[in-house]
Amino acid sequence: MEQGGIDWPSSCRNGTCRTCIGQLVEGSVRYTIDWPGLTPEEKAEGCVLPCVAYPTSDVRIEGSAI
Template identity: 60%
Template structure:
């Protein structure tokens, strides 16, 4: 996964959410509940495909169609570019 506009790439292990993968590499994305309900982490995928750990992530069909995702419950199904300007760089 590449996180833009930061321009950092991180590997996303199987079974790891985009949020967890970023944190494992020192990039703290905006989040609260981490279970797909609060929408605090909402961000857009500009390239690539994701699937979800939960059946009903808190996104409308329109938001999904526009590429929005909830990184706390999103799993990468391909290389992904995530547009998320709110990132704390821990290392």
């Protein structure tokens, strides 16, 4: 998002601070580590951490889910 010029809150850039949390509305993402900073319930609800997520399709993410 940052490289694409999208203004989105972030802080730690490693998935622990949760500043960037959002709701994945469309598309899919993958992580290089298992769901950093997200509970299983948040994962089931579609929450994502864009700072460490890699899109695997076109995505639409809405603002803070917390």
